[in-house]
Amino acid sequence: MASVGPSSPAAAAGLAELGALATDARALVAAARLDRSGWDPAGTPLALVRARGVDDVVRTLEVAHRHRLPVVTRGAGSGLAGAAAAGPGSIVLDLSGMDRILSVDPVDQVARVEPGVITADLDRAAAAHGLFYPPDPGSVAISTIGGNIATNAGGLRGARYGVTRDYVLALDVVLADGTGLHLGHDTVKGVVGLDLVGLVVGSEGTLAVVVGATLRLLPRPVRVATAAAFFASVAEGAAAAVELARAGLRPAVVELVDRPTLEAVDEFRGTRLAARGGAFLLVQCDGFGAEEEITLVEKVLARSATSVRTTLDPDEAQELSAARRDALPAIEARGRVLIEDIAVPRSRLGEAVVAVHAVAARTGAQIYVFAHAGDGNLHPIIVVDPARPAAAEEAADGIFAAALALGGTISAEHGVGRLKRDWAAQELGPASLAVQRGIKDLLDPLGILNPGKVL
Amino acid sequence: MASVGPSSPAAAAGLAELGALATDARALVAAARLDRSGWDPAGTPLALVRARGVDDVVRTLEVAHRHRLPVVTRGAGSGLAGAAAAGPGSIVLDLSGMDRILSVDPVDQVARVEPGVITADLDRAAAAHGLFYPPDPGSVAISTIGGNIATNAGGLRGARYGVTRDYVLALDVVLADGTGLHLGHDTVKGVVGLDLVGLVVGSEGTLAVVVGATLRLLPRPVRVATAAAFFASVAEGAAAAVELARAGLRPAVVELVDRPTLEAVDEFRGTRLAARGGAFLLVQCDGFGAEEEITLVEKVLARSATSVRTTLDPDEAQELSAARRDALPAIEARGRVLIEDIAVPRSRLGEAVVAVHAVAARTGAQIYVFAHAGDGNLHPIIVVDPARPAAAEEAADGIFAAALALGGTISAEHGVGRLKRDWAAQELGPASLAVQRGIKDLLDPLGILNPGKVL
Numbered sequence: 084m085a086s087v088g089p090s091s092p093a094a095a096a097g098l099a100e101l102g103a104l105a106t107d108a109r110a111l112v113a114a115a116r117l118d119r120s121g122w123d124p125a126g127t128p129l130a131l132v133r134a135r136g137v138d139d140v141v142r143t144l145e146v147a148h149r150h151r152l153p154v155v156t157r158g159a160g161s162g163l164a165g166a167a168a169a170g171p172g173s174i175v176l177d178l179s180g181m182d183r184i185l186s187v188d189p190v191d192q193v194a195r196v197e198p199g200v201i202t203a204d205l206d207r208a209a210a211a212h213g214l215f216y217p218p219d220p221g222s223v224a225i226s227t228i229g230g231n232i233a234t235n236a237g238g239l240r241g242a243r244y245g246v247t248r249d250y251v252l253a254l255d256v257v258l259a260d261g262t263g264l265h266l267g268h269d270t271v272k273g274v275v276g277l278d279l280v281g282l283v284v285g286s287e288g289t290l291a292v293v294v295g296a297t298l299r300l301l302p303r304p305v306r307v308a309t310a311a312a313f314f315a316s317v318a319e320g321a322a323a324a325v326e327l328a329r330a331g332l333r334p335a336v337v338e339l340v341d342r343p344t345l346e347a348v349d350e351f352r353g354t355r356l357a358a359r360g361g362a363f364l365l366v367q368c369d370g371f372g373a374e375e376e377i378t379l380v381e382k383v384l385a386r387s388a389t390s391v392r393t394t395l396d397p398d399e400a401q402e403l404s405a406a407r408r409d410a411l412p413a414i415e416a417r418g419r420v421l422i423e424d425i426a427v428p429r430s431r432l433g434e435a436v437v438a439v440h441a442v443a444a445r446t447g448a449q450i451y452v453f454a455h456a457g458d459g460n461l462h463p464i465i466v467v468d469p470a471r472p473a474a475a476e477e478a479a480d481g482i483f484a485a486a487l488a489l490g491g492t493i494s495a496e497h498g499v500g501r502l503k504r505d506w507a508a509q510e511l512g513p514a515s516l517a518v519q520r521g522i523k524d525l526l527d528p529l530g531i532l533n534p535g536k537v538l
Numbered sequence: 539m540a541s542v543g544p545s546s547p548a549a550a551a552g553l554a555e556l557g558a559l560a561t562d563a564r565a566l567v568a569a570a571r572l573d574r575s576g577w578d579p580a581g582t583p584l585a586l587v588r589a590r591g592v593d594d595v596v597r598t599l600e601v602a603h604r605h606r607l608p609v610v611t612r613g614a615g616s617g618l619a620g621a622a623a624a625g626p627g628s629i630v631l632d633l634s635g636m637d638r639i640l641s642v643d644p645v646d647q648v649a650r651v652e653p654g655v656i657t658a659d660l661d662r663a664a665a666a667h668g669l670f671y672p673p674d675p676g677s678v679a680i681s682t683i684g685g686n687i688a689t690n691a692g693g694l695r696g697a698r699y700g701v702t703r704d705y706v707l708a709l710d711v712v713l714a715d716g717t718g719l720h721l722g723h724d725t726v727k728g729v730v731g732l733d734l735v736g737l738v739v740g741s742e743g744t745l746a747v748v749v750g751a752t753l754r755l756l757p758r759p760v761r762v763a764t765a766a767a768f769f770a771s772v773a774e775g776a777a778a779a780v781e782l783a784r785a786g787l788r789p790a791v792v793e794l795v796d797r798p799t800l801e802a803v804d805e806f807r808g809t810r811l812a813a814r815g816g817a818f819l820l821v822q823c824d825g826f827g828a829e830e831e832i833t834l835v836e837k838v839l840a841r842s843a844t845s846v847r848t849t850l851d852p853d854e855a856q857e858l859s860a861a862r863r864d865a866l867p868a869i870e871a872r873g874r875v876l877i878e879d880i881a882v883p884r885s886r887l888g889e890a891v892v893a894v895h896a897v898a899a900r901t902g903a904q905i906y907v908f909a910h911a912g913d914g915n916l917h918p919i920i921v922v923d924p925a926r927p928a929a930a931e932e933a934a935d936g937i938f939a940a941a942l943a944l945g946g947t948i949s950a951e952h953g954v955g956r957l958k959r960d961w962a963a964q965e966l967g968p969a970s971l972a973v974q975r976g977i978k979d980l981l982d983p984l985g986i987l988n989p990g991k992v993l
Contacts, residue, residue, distance in 0.1 A: 188885070189783075189784060190780055190783055190784055190884060190885040191783075191883045191884050191885050192783060192884075193883070213786045214786075234729060235729045235733075237727050241726070241727060242726070245704070246727060248733070248736075249700070249704065262969060263969075264969050264970055264973070265967075265970070266970065268881075268947050269883055269945050269946075270881040270882060270883055270913070270914055270915075270945075270946050270947050270950065271696070271697070271881070271884070271913035271914060271915075272692050272696060272701060272881045272910075272913050272914075272915050272947075272950035272951055273881060273947040273949070273950060274689060274690045274740045274947075274949050274950065274951055274952070274953055274954075275947050275948060275949050275954055275958075275962045275965050275966060276954075276962060276965075276966045276970065276971075276974050276992075276993075277737055277740070277741055277745075277974045277977060277978075278690075278703070278733070278736040278737055278739065278740055279970065279973060279974070281703075281733040281736030281737065282732055282733055282736065282737060284733065285729045285732070285733055286732055290732075301788065302783075302786035302787065302788050303786065305786070325645055328644075328645055328646075328647060328757075329644060329645055331668045331669075331757035331758065331760070332757065333756065333757050368826075370825070370826075370827050371823075371825075371826070371827020371828075371830045371831045372825050372826020372827030372828070372830075373826075373827070375826045375827075376826045426723075426725040426726070426727045426728060427725060428646045428648070428724055428725055429645060429646050429647075429726070430643070430645040430646050455727075458725070458726035458727050459725055459726060459727075460725075460726075460727050490724050490725075491724075491725050492723050492725050492727075492728040492729075492730050493730060494728070494729050494730050495725065495727035495728060495729065496727055496729055497729070498729055499729075499730055499731070503730075507730045507731060510730050510731075511730060511731045512720075514717060514718075514719050515719055515720070515721065515731065515734065516731075518719070518734060518980075518981070519731050519732045519734070521980045521981075522732060522977060522980065523732075525973075525976045525977065525980055526973070526976075537731075538731075
């Protein structure tokens with residue numbers, strides 16, 4: 084197999100010291116250099132390390148640190164912001180092979196896992212004990228716990244159950260120089276020392292490499308109740324989501340789907356959803372009170388919906404949620420996509436969707452919107468026109484600007500990576516950025532961990 | 539009024555620059571120098587600033603920074619670990635006068651507050667909109683939001699609703715040199731940049747001064763169901779709490795009370811609770827499913843309890859919870875107390891109570907235990923014998939050692955302050971401590987913010 088070949092004396096020395104731990108076979112390295120963001124840093128990384136355990140990570144970082152070689156850590160490579168895309172000269176540290184679920188404790192409701200565990204696999208292991216792992220990013224079937232931790236991944240159930248950070252009790256990490264460190268507590272509560280777990284969660288591989296996690300699980304809800312409603316317009320659908328909050332209801336799932344997305348699903352599945360309304364809202368309540376709560380949800384939705392159906396039956400729920408479940412595959416069938424993830428205060432959800440549609444009209448870009456409406460988190464999906472790639476970029480910038488103008492954020496759950504670095508600087512402002520850079524320098528003084536990302 | 543008088547040229551210069559913003563009147567300064575920990579740093583602070591707004595805080599820190607004067611920030615002074623106790627030469631920065639609730643938004647379910655707001659007052663303001671502020675430390679009627687943020691306060695509802703950190707979306711802080719900084723997001727989700735909010739929450743005044751907070755609220759539960767049970771022994775009560783978790787139930791409140799505490803309540807209130815069993819367990823479920831869930835709770839408890847009663851009636855619930863509600867006042871009636879707050883993994887709760895009782899037997903100290911059993915958080919309360927104060931200290935050390943031996947933490951929700959500094963170092967270990975000290979030095983290079991505390 085052709086090898087990449089070291090690009091400098093330091094790279095050659097590092098490669099020699101890594102020995103059999105690393106491969107520089109061009110095909111293997113090339114296969115591990117990108118993520119799902121579409122961002123291509125151009126050029127081939129120096130080498131690939133497929134770690135089988137903590138010792139491999141420690142050794143890789145010791146060598147990288149000694150020779151100042153950049154390290155880009157990756158799990159499944161499902162990231163959407165370019166954090167796991169590796170440039171020339173870097174060592175790709177692949178943790179997807181560290182995929183053991185070490186323990187699931189049904190009384191403490193805690194799981195200990197390696198970072199390469201697929202998120203859905205952890206949830207399945209928890210289910211065997213009557214438990215579940217609440218964070219459920221759209222990528223749950225392919226993304227890893229380590230990647231979820233790196234981005235502080237959210238998901239559909241965020242409005243009620245929160246995000247990855249809320250489920251990480253403790254972390255085993257390896258610092259840039261190869262030092263191992265245990266952060267956090269094995270207890271649900273614990274306030275001794277600064278919250279270093281929170282600092283590492285969402286740091287996208289720039290502060291430390293996560294090699295183990297202690298995660299909270301929760302009792303699996305005894306039942307799930309589903310309501311599915313259509314509205315004449317997306318503004319009315321968004322307003323209905325706001326009314327649910329005003330009524331004091333707290334569903335686990337509140338998903339809004341706009342008309343362009345319904346039309347894409349119709350084309351993809353041969354359905355006629357768009358004929359039923361200009362927006363779709365999927366609401367799920369769970370737990371002991373699900374039945375009573377969904378009845379109240381139905382009442383609120385019925386005030387403005389063109390139709391509402393509710394069910395306690397899981398099969399019927401599957402059928403009712405097709406408009407949401409098939410949204411992304413239906414859009415992806417139309418071309419290469421940029422998946423954005425802005426958030427705004429819940430009360431401004433409707434304005435945000437309207438603003439995104441205005442960006443589409445202005446730039447001529449195809450944009451589809453579905454949203455975790457319960458927490459004001461929109462996913463505008465831009466289908467890139469190969470003839471006009473600049474329109475997609477212009478549209479993304481318009482979407483970010485709209486998010487900030489509405490008091491929101493440019494990334495609710497995917498992270499900054501490389502693609503949103505400039506916008507992140509704008510959102511944070513120079514004073515906050517300076518503190519963040521100070522922390523980065525403290526933990527990674529040579530700047531070898533995922534350089535050029537996030538900050 | 540007699541004045542404290544500056545102790546050095548720097549102190550004199552600082553005091554002069556603060557001018558009318560500060561007072562060095564001995565009686566006023568002395569009244570603001572201690573908290574409820576019982577720790578007395580001896581000597582009188584240099585001056586007291588009663589801040590009326592952000593500008594006062596900025597000016598105080600600018601002056602303190604220029605002259606390297608220590609600043610000890612305080613709210614209500616209800617802290618239990620000595621974090622708000624101020625030594626000689628320091629400036630006491632009292633934020634209790636910054637007590638405005640700036641807004642409560644019923645749709646976004648967000649409140650903006652100043653740090654001096656009393657926690658119960660925020661909850662009352664939320665109630666006017668059908669909302670509540672979930673963290674409910676025992677001190678809720680006297681402690682401030684700023685103090686709750688400083689310690690990452692927990693409370694009775696922690697098992698279901700989490701702790702203060704889970705409700706802080708954004709913070710306005712002033713850094714040691716007087717620079718103002720906005721941290722976090724106004725949205726429920728947000729992953730842009732490192733989690734600086736999490737870093738400041740629980741940092742006990744050592745990293746920055748919190749001058750404003752954006753807090754999440756939740757819809758107030760529609761109903762609360764209560765179960766109260768007695769058990770022959772505290773081991774059986776703790777085991778029942780564990781069985782609730784194993785049964786997949788998730789009450790908002792699971793409070794365990796031991797026999798010495800029941801006897802104290804009996805003496806205090808003239809009741810005969812201890813005649814009914816050696817331990818008491820109070821369980822509350824809330825929300826739409828409360829009634830169904832409490833029925834299942836009752837079934838689990840009835841397997842081993844000597845008696846169980848359940849109710850949906852608020853007045854009866856008040857009556858049933860007297861054994862828990864009166865626990866602390868009843869113990870405090872017996873003498874000066876040290877209130878500890880260890881946590882262990884939930885499955886080891888029974889062992890932890892037994893270990894605390896063994897410490898009492900060994901040291902001869904009077905120790906009472908009640909516990910937020912749902913999250914493994916015990917409050918061993920030591921009544922200090924004035925004739926043998928060393929026994930109380932020995933008992934505290936024994937309790938901390940037991941917590942660590944059981945895989946737990948020495949502080950679940952009160953913080954490290956000054957009293958638990960050495961034990962915190964032991965719990966964290968040198969590598970983690972070094973990182974924490976680095977962050978402290980980064981944010982407060984002159985070490986003027988609450989020096990000698992926590993780390």
